[in-house]
Every structure is written in C-alpha cells, then in structure tokens.
Amino acid sequence: MSLRLKLFLGFLSLSLTVVGIFSVVAYTSARDYAQHIELQRLSASNTHLLEMLDEAAPLRAQLQEMVKHHESSDNKFSIFDKRTKTLVPGGSFSLGQHLLTEITRPDNGKTQLQGSFTLGRHEFLWVANSVFDSPFIVANIYQRKKNDLKTFIDYIGTPLGVTLFFSVWISVWGAAIHANLFQQIASKNELLEYQSTHDPLTRLPNRSAIGQAIQESVESAKKHNKKLLLCLLDIEALKEVNDSLGHESGDILLNQITHRLQHTLQNHGQLGRYGGNKFSVLVELSDITTTENMSMRLLENFEPVFEINGHSLYVHATLGMAVFPDHASGSQELILKTETALHKAKKLAMESAVYDISQDANSAERLRLTHDLRIAIQNEELQLYFQPQFDVRRKIISSVEALTRWIHPQHGFVPPDVFIEIAEKTGLIQPLTDWVLRTAIKQCADWREMGNQLTVSVNLSARNLHDEMLSSQIANLLEFWNVEPKNLCLEITETAMMADPDHARKLLVGLDNLGVRLSIDDFGTGYSSLGYLKRLPVDELKVDKSFVLNMSRNESDAAIVRATVGLAHDLGLEVVAEGVEDQHSQDELSRMGCEYIQGYHIARPMPHDELSTILAATKASNDDQLTSSGDGVGTGKV
Amino acid sequence: MHIKRNLHSIDILVRTIIGATLVYLSFIDTGLFANDLVRWLLGLFGAINLVAAVMRSCPIYAMAGISTYRSQ
Numbered sequence: 001m002s003l004r005l006k007l008f009l010g011f012l013s014l015s016l017t018v019v020g021i022f023s024v025v026a027y028t029s030a031r032d033y034a035q036h037i038e039l040q041r042l043s044a045s046n047t048h049l050l051e052m053l054d055e056a057a058p059l060r061a062q063l064q065e066m067v068k069h070h071e072s073s074d075n076k077f078s079i080f081d082k083r084t085k086t087l088v089p090g091g092s093f094s095l096g097q098h099l100l101t102e103i104t105r106p107d108n109g110k111t112q113l114q115g116s117f118t119l120g121r122h123e124f125l126w127v128a129n130s131v132f133d134s135p136f137i138v139a140n141i142y143q144r145k146k147n148d149l150k151t152f153i154d155y156i157g158t159p160l161g162v163t164l165f166f167s168v169w170i171s172v173w174g175a176a177i178h179a180n181l182f183q184q185i186a187s188k189n190e191l192l193e194y195q196s197t198h199d200p201l202t203r204l205p206n207r208s209a210i211g212q213a214i215q216e217s218v219e220s221a222k223k224h225n226k227k228l229l230l231c232l233l234d235i236e237a238l239k240e241v242n243d244s245l246g247h248e249s250g251d252i253l254l255n256q257i258t259h260r261l262q263h264t265l266q267n268h269g270q271l272g273r274y275g276g277n278k279f280s281v282l283v284e285l286s287d288i289t290t291t292e293n294m295s296m297r298l299l300e301n302f303e304p305v306f307e308i309n310g311h312s313l314y315v316h317a318t319l320g321m322a323v324f325p326d327h328a329s330g331s332q333e334l335i336l337k338t339e340t341a342l343h344k345a346k347k348l349a350m351e352s353a354v355y356d357i358s359q360d361a362n363s364a365e366r367l368r369l370t371h372d373l374r375i376a377i378q379n380e381e382l383q384l385y386f387q388p389q390f391d392v393r394r395k396i397i398s399s400v401e402a403l404t405r406w407i408h409p410q411h412g413f414v415p416p417d418v419f420i421e422i423a424e425k426t427g428l429i430q431p432l433t434d435w436v437l438r439t440a441i442k443q444c445a446d447w448r449e450m451g452n453q454l455t456v457s458v459n460l461s462a463r464n465l466h467d468e469m470l471s472s473q474i475a476n477l478l479e480f481w482n483v484e485p486k487n488l489c490l491e492i493t494e495t496a497m498m499a500d501p502d503h504a505r506k507l508l509v510g511l512d513n514l515g516v517r518l519s520i521d522d523f524g525t526g527y528s529s530l531g532y533l534k535r536l537p538v539d540e541l542k543v544d545k546s547f548v549l550n551m552s553r554n555e556s557d558a559a560i561v562r563a564t565v566g567l568a569h570d571l572g573l574e575v576v577a578e579g580v581e582d583q584h585s586q587d588e589l590s591r592m593g594c595e596y597i598q599g600y601h602i603a604r605p606m607p608h609d610e611l612s613t614i615l616a617a618t619k620a621s622n623d624d625q626l627t628s629s630g631d632g633v634g635t636g637k638v
Numbered sequence: 639m640h641i642k643r644n645l646h647s648i649d650i651l652v653r654t655i656i657g658a659t660l661v662y663l664s665f666i667d668t669g670l671f672a673n674d675l676v677r678w679l680l681g682l683f684g685a686i687n688l689v690a691a692v693m694r695s696c697p698i699y700a701m702a703g704i705s706t707y708r709s710q
Contacts, residue, residue, distance in 0.1 A: 158671065158672070158673065158676060159673045159675070159676045162673075162676045162679060162680060166679060166683070169683075173698045173701075173702065176698075176701075176702035176703075176704060177698070177701045177702045179702070180701065180702045180703035180704075183703070184703075
C-alpha cells in the first residue's frame with residue numbers, strides 16, 4: 001500500500017470517526033435538551049392546572065373540561081389528592097397508578113418531581129407539581145416519541161452532511177499534503193543515503209558501503225559455507241593522467257574503467273570504488289569463478305587502449321586478491337589481506353597476486369618482532385659479532401667488521417637482514433647504530449689495552465646519513481674511549497650513498513675531518529657515478545661478495561673484481577674483498593693487489609671474547625704460520 | 639510572486655461551475671440553505687474554487703505536489 005493511500009485512509013477514518021462522535025454527542029445533547037424543554041412545558045401546564053383547582057376535589061366532568069386544552073394523544077394528566085393519597089377521577093387513571101406510590105410518599109415534600117417508567121414497549125416521562133396551599137398534585141405523563149432520531153436527522157441532516165463533506169475534503173487534502181511532504185523528506189533521505197554510500201563520479205559504492213557489503217557477504221558466506229573472493233585493482237596510471245592531461249581526463253578514465261568492469265562482471269559480483277585509484281570486486285567463488293579466472297577477466301579489461309580526449313592510453317592495473325575463509329576469518333581481515341596481496345603485487349611488479357601468508361610483511365609476527373627489537377635495543381640484549389679482515393700484504397688480522405646478531409628469547413637467531421629492515425622502517429636504526437658504535441669503539445679500546453691495534457668497521461644505514469649529530473657523537477665516543485679515529489672505519493653502502501649523494505658527501509666530509517676511515521660497502525651492486533666517487537673522501541672500497549664468491553668459476557665476475565681493484569687503486573683507494581671462501585680466491589685477490597680480504601675462508605663472525613682468544617694466540621705465534629695452514633678460525637688459520 | 643499554473647482546463651471548468659453554483663446558492667439565492675453557518679461555509683468553498691479557477695492555480699495542489707496541468 002502506498003504512503004499516499006495509507007495517509008488518505010488514515011485521515012479519512014479519522015475524520016469519519018470525529019464526525020461520528022460529533023453526531024452521537026449532538027444527538028444525545030439535542031435529545032436531553034429537547035426533554036428538558038418538554039418537561040418545562042409540562043411543568044408549566046401542571047402549575048396552570050393547579051391554579052385552576054379549588055380546595056374541593058373537582059368532579060370528573062369538571063376535571064376533564066379543565067385538562068381538555070392541555071392534553072394530547074401522547075400527553076396525559078393525572079391528579080392526586082394529597083389528603084386521601086388517591087387519584088382524582090377524571091384524569092388518566094391507568095397511567096396515574098404507576099406514579100401513585102412515588103408521588104404520595106409521606107417523605108416526599110418537593111414541589112416538583114419527575115421520572116420515567118416503561119409500559120410495554122412504550123417509555124413514559126412524567127413530571128408532577130404541587131404547591132403548598134393546594135391539596136392536589138398534578139402530574140403530566142408524556143410518552144416519549146420513537147421517532148426522535150428521525151426528527152433529529154431531519155433537522156440536522158443538512159449541516160451534518162456539509163460538515164461531513166468538509167471533513168472528508170480536508171482529510172483528503174491533508175493526506176495529500178502530508179504524503180507529498182513525507183515523500184520529499186524520504187527522497188531527500190534517500191539522496192543523502194545514496195551520497196554517503198556512493199562515489200559521485202562513478203556512482204559505484206564507496207569504501208564505507210564496500211566495507212558494509214563485505215561484512216554482510218562474509219556473514220552470509222559463513223552461514224552457507226561459501227567462499228568469497230575480494231579483489232583490489234590499483235590503477236597506477238591515474239595520477240599521471242591527472243597530472244598530464246588534467247583531472248577531467250582522469251575522471252573520464254575512471255568512468256571508462258568502471259564501464260568495462262561492470263560489463264565484465266555483469267551482475268555476478270559487487271564492484272566498488274575503494275579509493276582514489278582503487279576498485280574493489282567482491283565475488284562468490286565457485287567452480288567457474290576461480291581466482292585465476294577472475295584475475296584474467298578483470299585484467300583483460302586493461303588490454304584495449306583507452307581513448308580519452310583524443311589521446312590513446314594504455315593503462316596498467318595491479319590486482320591483489322584474498323579469499324574468505326582461506327586467508328581471513330572476518331571482513332576486516334579480508335580487506336587487510338587483500339591490501340597486502342596488492343602491495344605484494346606492486347612491490348614485485350606483478351600483474352596480480354593472491355594473498356600468501358608466508359610473504360605477509362605486515363603480519364602480527366612482524367609487529368611482535370618490532371616490539372621485541374625495541375626492547376632488545378633498550379636492554380642491550382643484542383650481541384656484536386666481529387668478522388676479521390686479513391691484511392694480505394702484512395699477513396695479519398688488521399681490522400674487524402662489527403656485525404649485529406640478535407638471538408631472540410623465543411625465536412632464536414633472527415637473520416640480520418630481517419631485523420635491520422625492521423629497524424630501518426620503524427626508526428629503530430638510530431638507537432641501534434648508537435649502540436653498535438658505543439660497543440664497537442669500547443671493544444676497540446679493550447683490544448688496544450690487550451696490545452692489538454685493530455680497526456673496527458661499523459655499518460651505517462642510509463637513515464644514519466640524515467643524522468646531523470652523527471659526527472659529533474662519534475667524536476665524543478672516540479674521545480671518551482681514547483680510541484684513535486683511524487681505528488674506526490664507517491661502511492656506507494653504495495646504494496645508501498647514491499640515494500642522496502650531496503647529503504652523503506657533506507656528512508662524509510664531516511666524518512673525514514674527524515680522521516675516521518670511510519668505506520664504500522657492497523661496491524658494484526648499485527649505480528655509482530664515478531664522477532661522484534672521485535669527489536667522495538673515502539679511503540676504501542669493499543667489493544661486493546656476489547662477485548668474489550663466483551670469481552673462480554665466472555670470468556666476468558673475476559673481470560669486475562679486477563677492474564674494481566684497478567679503479568680503486570687509480571683513485572688512491574684501498575680494496576677489501578668480501579665473501580672469500582676458498583684459497584684460490586684468496587690467491588687470485590692477492591695477485592690482483594687487493595689489500596684486505598674477508599670471508600669464511602679467513603674467519604666467520606664471532607663474539608668478542610672468542611676473537612680475543614684467537615688474537616692472543618696469534619700474537620704469541622708466528623704470523624706466517626697462521627696463513628699457511630688450517631681452514632677456519634678454530635683451527636688456527638686466523 | 640509568480641504563481642505556477644497547475645490546473646488543467648477541465649479542472650478550471652469544473653471548479654468554475656462548482657464555485658459559481660455554490661456562491662450563487664450561498665449569497666444570492668439563499669433559500670436552499672437554512673443554516674447560516676452552512677451557507678457561509680459552502681459559499682467560502684465556492685469562492686475558493688472560483689479564485690483558484692481564475693488564478694489557474696490551486697494552492698492545495700501546490701502543497702500536495704499535484705498538478706493536472708502537466709498531464710494536459
């Protein structure tokens with residue numbers, strides 16, 4: 001039933017009820033009023049009769065003569081004698097009998113009495129009057145007319161009809177006006193509701209509506225034991241289109257993409273605009289709709305060119321997918337996992353990726369590790385290992401590289417690349433570097449006390465290059481532990497240095513002024529500009545271990561190492577070769593003129609006390625012997 | 639203020655006939671209605687209809703969002 005009809009019926013029934021109540025009240029009031037008037041009239045007749053009566057009881061004929069002018073067919077007189085308590089003959093005797101007891105009661109001293117009685121099917125009203133100085137009571141008995149209602153309707157019919165008409169008329173219009181008003185409010189609310197849940201450009205559900213839809217679908221899928229696939233499509237080119245062709249073109253592109261996706265999905269899936277350049281698709285998985293199938297169907301929309309304002313654009317999209325309940329147990333989790341999958345696809349430059357728990361970098365596990373790392377740094381629970389570097393010319397351990405190791409109380413050994421990456425991303429790299437510098441410089445001082453002049457190398461992260469206080473902090477530490485600057489070497493990766501070469505140069509010049517050694521780490525893996533390289537105040541180059549490891553088998557790697565050594569020497573730099581794992585490589589590097597070698601062939605990274613023991617042992621023995629026999633740290637090679 | 643037309647020609651014709659008849663019966667040949675109040679009410683109703691017919695616009699139609707003019 002429509003709102004208009006409901007209101008119409010409501011108003012109409014209300015008005016009819018009011019008219020009905022009004023009619024009943026009017027009828028009863030009118031009847032009471034008419035009765036009141038009638039009784040007054042009868043009472044006046046009674047009084048008139050009383051005045052006509054003498055002390056003596058009138059004769060029947062006299063009385064009949066007297067009442068003749070007052071009586072009618074439905075209105076009879078009875079006269080009572082107060083003294084004898086009897087009816088005076090001549091009046092209406094039969095009707096008078098009904099009043100006799102009531103009227104002649106001794107305690108009844110009122111001058112006017114009234115009442116009613118029923119005789120057969122007739123109702124009679126009566127009124128009796130007496131005066132003090134008359135021995136008679138005159139009663140007028142009136143038979144109530146049966147056609148009171150008819151008289152009333154005859155009399156009030158027209159006004160009632162008019163009232164009814166106006167009442168209905170007002171009701172109808174009241175209903176129509178209200179219906180219109182409600183309809184306007186409803187359509188406004190509908191519009192607001194639509195605006196709050198839809199993207200104004202593409203008219204697709206927006207992020208909040210998508211969240212709601214996913215939640216509802218997940219609840220339904222739980223009940224019916226079904227699988228849901230959530231896809232997120234990222235349109236990377238949108239920003240470029242907006243920047244180069246204007247936002248209007250970007251909007252056209254979004255609409256064209258929407259149109260294509262809608263065409264692909266038909267009605268099998270919920271399409272939404274998840275964000276600025278992201279679309280979401282929620283579908284129920286089945287034998288026909290699989291992740292591979294959906295991925296293909298969605299991405300093939302981006303194969304044809306988009307024609308926008310005369311420009312033909314190829315737009316690339318990246319797709320992330322996650323499945324309920326395989327990857328998530330709730331709607332929020334499903335969204336999160338899909339975003340993770342999308343992130344992974346973008347990071348690995350893949351077209352699409354399905355969520356894979358093993359590669360979820362944002363898992364709770366990783367968050368817990370971040371927390372634990374913070375605690376470990378605060379409580380100094382990390383350990384500093386030292387890997388010796390062998391001086392090829394002097395055939396001694398001349399320096400060590402400080403390497404951080406983290407033995408987690410629950411997880412055991414955590415690979416450095418894992419926690420260093422966490423530290424770099426969470427800002428923990430700074431306190432970590434502080435701790436490494438403090439510990440390494442103190443250890444350097446300890447070894448000097450033992451009579452070993454070792455240079456300790458400490459790795460700096462790209463983030464450290466933005467630490468304005470680094471130089472002064474290092475200077476203070478060196479001064480505090482009385483360590484000569486030349487015994488501290490700072491290693492900065494080629495990639496970190498080239499990320500912001502001007503800034504790096506500024507910082508390196510400051511550090512060089514302190515007198516500390518500076519080394520370019522992992523050389524050969526980045527994109528060093530030789531022009532910059534020659535301007536940097538570095539002392540050594542560390543050839544990346546990937547070249548050194550394979551140099552005995554791969555002539556190209558050997559050529560790179562040879563060229564690097566040559567380049568370094570031409571620039572007046574010393575060369576450290578990392579990743580030396582066999583004697584052949586060591587010999588080859590010696591022939592090339594490489595100054596220092598580092599790797600498992602020389603020694604693995606070890607705790608400071610272990611290294612101290614070896615240093616003490618080697619100090620006591622001949623250096624030549626050390627380099628000619630054995631194959632590891634524990635066997636006396638180093 | 640511009641009053642927007644919302645009455646169809648037939649609507650105007652019906653209102654004119656009803657309005658004129660009621661005004662005539664209420665204020666000119668007053669014999670039909672014995673009750674003065676009824677007479678005045680019907681007279682007013684007739685007058686409103688006449689005014690609406692002359693203006694070619696019904697204020698109640700406007701409030702109720704109805705128009706017979708559009709469907710002409």
